[in-house]
Amino acid sequence: MQTQNIPHLPLSPHGAKIILGNNITPEQIAIPIAPTPTTMFGPRAACLLSPTGPLWVADTGHHRLLGWQNLPTKDHQPADWIIGQPDFFHEGQNAKRTPGKSTFSVPTGICKCGNGLAVADAWNHRVLIWYNIPKDSHVPADLVLGQNNFIDNIPNRGSQQPAANTLHWPYGIFCYENKLFVADTGNRRLLIWNQLPTENGQPADIVLGQPDMISRNENGGDSPTAASMRWCHDITMWDDNLVVTDAGNNRVMIWPGIPTENNTPCAVILGQKNFNFVELNQGFYLPNASSLSMP
Numbered sequence: 001m002q003t004q005n006i007p008h009l010p011l012s013p014h015g016a017k018i019i020l021g022n023n024i025t026p027e028q029i030a031i032p033i034a035p036t037p038t039t040m041f042g043p044r045a046a047c048l049l050s051p052t053g054p055l056w057v058a059d060t061g062h063h064r065l066l067g068w069q070n071l072p073t074k075d076h077q078p079a080d081w082i083i084g085q086p087d088f089f090h091e092g093q094n095a096k097r098t099p100g101k102s103t104f105s106v107p108t109g110i111c112k113c114g115n116g117l118a119v120a121d122a123w124n125h126r127v128l129i130w131y132n133i134p135k136d137s138h139v140p141a142d143l144v145l146g147q148n149n150f151i152d153n154i155p156n157r158g159s160q161q162p163a164a165n166t167l168h169w170p171y172g173i174f175c176y177e178n179k180l181f182v183a184d185t186g187n188r189r190l191l192i193w194n195q196l197p198t199e200n201g202q203p204a205d206i207v208l209g210q211p212d213m214i215s216r217n218e219n220g221g222d223s224p225t226a227a228s229m230r231w232c233h234d235i236t237m238w239d240d241n242l243v244v245t246d247a248g249n250n251r252v253m254i255w256p257g258i259p260t261e262n263n264t265p266c267a268v269i270l271g272q273k274n275f276n277f278v279e280l281n282q283g284f285y286l287p288n289a290s291s292l293s294m295p
Contacts, residue, residue: 037078101140109173124153164203174235226265249278
């Protein structure tokens with residue numbers, strides 16, 4: 001067997017070097033979910049800003065971000081910073097008050113954005129952006145997308161139709177070469193800003209997954225195609241290819257380069273036999289090497 005062309009995977013077969021979060025022992029029947037500097041509840045995303053830190057984690061179920069000034073070196077190491085709650089021991093959507101520049105309701109995505117940070121604040125139907133990387137607790141965001149201000153949190157700004165400047169359950173976020181990508185999950189689409197936004201509520205430039213900026217039907221209101229989406233969740237770049245997980249269609253979509261036109265179809269899919277087939281595990285009960293289930 002030839003192995004010289006198989007890329008080296010960054011994951012060790014021996015498991016993770018460090019585990020952050022709950023310290024679970026074999027005799028435990030239930031996992032504690034009360035917030036502390038060391039516990040988490042359903043964390044959905046993490047972002048290491050440099051090889052040595054800081055590290056920011058979206059502690060989704062506690063509606064907060066946890067920050068480590070340096071790359072953690074031991075299991076269950078307590079966080080140094082917190083954004084979204086008054087302290088490490090409180091939780092609740094928007095800290096049980098009105099939304100603001102430093103509150104969250106189910107933060108699900110986080111990424112480096114220019115010199116700063118961007119967070120998909122899913123149930124506030126917005127994205128928060130910090131121009132500089134937060135290096136302390138309670139640092140307020142500088143900019144909001146999806147809403148006109150930091151107080152509003154209605155999906156699609158209260159309209160039945162989306163627009164280029166609205167969001168509905170944005171779950172994933174990614175920044176690449178000063179372009180911002182947001183998985184606008186509830187609107188079944190991916191939004192692209194060709195330059196990093198500079199104004200609150202700034203509209204996106206490109207939409208994928210829908211024929212236009214005012215549509216939000218699953219698979220564009222028709223059968224699945226190479227251009228349609230149903231519950232897109234996450235985004236990344238693989239070499240120069242745009243990669244999006246289309247969870248509702250049980251597949252991954254890949255575009256060569258970054259699309260410049262609305263509703264551009266993808267070139268490759270993973271997890272399905274063709275562009276029109278969307279069954280979980282390709283219609284079989286058990287998974288196989290080429291199938292996916294809500295990636």
